[in-house]
Amino acid sequence: MGACMALCSLASCVSCLCGSAPCLLCGCCPSSNNSTVTRLVFSFFLLLGTLVSIIMILPGMETQLQKIPGFCQGGSTIPGVENQVNCDVIVGYKSVYRMCFAMACFFFVFSAVMIRVRTSKDPRAAIQNGFWFFKFLILVGITVGAFFIPDGTFNNVWFYFGIVGSFMFILIQLILLIDFAHSWNEVWVRNSEDGDRKGWFFGLLFFTILHYALAFAAVVLFYLYYTKPDNCTEHKVFISLNLIFCIIVSVVSILPKVQEHSPQSGLLQSSLITLYTMYVTWSAMTNNPNRACNPSLLSLVSNISSSAEPTPTSTPGTVQWWDAQGIVGLVIFLFCTFYASIRSSSNTQVNKLMQTEEGKGSGVEGEVGEDGLRRVVDNEEDGVTYSYSFFHFHLFLASLYIMMTLTNWYMPDTTTQAMLSSMPAVWVKICSSWLGLALYLWTLMAPVVLPNRDFS
Secondary structure, three states: OHHHHHHHHHHHHHHHHOOOOOOOOOOOOOOOEHHHHHHHHHHHHHHHHHHHHHHHHOOOHHHHHHOOOOOEOOOOOEOOEOOOEOHHHHOHHHHHHHHHHHHHHHHHHHHHHOOOOOOOOOHHHHHHHOOHHHHHHHHHHHHHHHOOOOOOOHHHHHHHHHHHHHHHHHHHHHHHHHHHHHHHHHHHHHHHHHOOHHHHHHHHHHHHHHHHHHHHHHHHHHHHHOOEOOEOHHHHHHHHHHHHHHHHHHHHHOOHHHHHHOOOOOHHHHHHHHHHHHHHHHHHHOOOOOOOOOOOHHHHHHOOOHHHOOOOOOOOOOOOOOOHHHHHHHHHHHHHHHHHHHOOOOOHHHHHHOOEOOOOOOOOOOOEOOOOOEOOEOOOOOOOOEOHHHHHHHHHHHHHHHHHHHOOOOEEEOOOOEEEOOHHHHHHHHHHHHHHHHHHHHHHHHHHHOOOOOOO
8 A cells, every 4th residue: 555655656756857847736846936946956956966076076085986896997806807997087176077067068058948938838948847857867968978078188178168157157146145135135124114123223233243344354364364574465466455345335335325226225235245255355365376375274273384385386286175265165156056046036136137037927826735735836927037048057157166166276287187276266266356346336336327227
């Protein structure tokens, strides 16, 4: 009896996994809008690939694989069995490059296929919202094929693809943080007007002060540990300029003219952007090849002089994905990916930048199942709530960003089989922080400069 019930339950999930229907009445799907569930599942594909990449780059993984008899070339052997697998490719930075290459190809293809899908009645919408099992098989197939790519120039070429894609993704992260801060401020201000005014106002004030305090502390630590009196000129310029730019956007956000046109703007958003800018600045400085200006976290904690550390030219660097800035980058990435999947924003400027039109849809409620729960409902019959193509392009860029984050933005050196810090990574991050601040400044100034346009 139990086996029969299990088979029936499995059969009810087939329409979700293999069918073209967008999981409307499937008992294995949660009660939610179709647009949200689809984005969450695609994000899960990306997170699954990220997890596999992290496992592949773990230290000692190749050593453990070589202990498997008859598996790795040069490892333990079985009499009569020839070891066929090149474990140098399936672990380390090479495996991360290939895994992220597969994910990037997968999402880029979907981005191209889903261009100009307007409603869920478009035949391509069925591919977007269904056939999950087959899409997973496609991703697995691309991944397997990627590991057969010969080294050659692939690693170096894909590094520069990663640099450009990560630059764009950092900007998208900043836009999402701006949107999150706007939504956060809007909800708490509304709650303060409807309920305990002092409590909600104190909450806004507390987090604003906390963000600025952390940013100020970061600036002090940067000057102490990432600059030298007679060295590290670039770092001094980066820190000083970003500090000045953050002060400017903070002041602009509370100008009477800006507040008149954009009442929702304020110091909470500016404080969060300031803190994120300081993170990007720190992340950039940790990629400086000059070890005198880039002390390791271990040396900072144990008070070891960075001058005693070997230079990259004498001892080629190795990839350590657990580096502090890499871990922070992963946390921010996870937050932004999840937020992009569930966001429902009233910020028109951000919606235009992110190609979303939240609030648009059929408004039909899901049918209630026997267990009393509403099932996934197609809320896009009258119009999609987000751009399918841009969402996949966002995940395409996220794949490249993950690749660079897990390898600490190091440049592969095929002659020494090592990963080395590079100045291009430094400039990409710094320029993205400047452009991000410029975008935020534009969101503040646009309603003032163009008063005849609707930015509400």
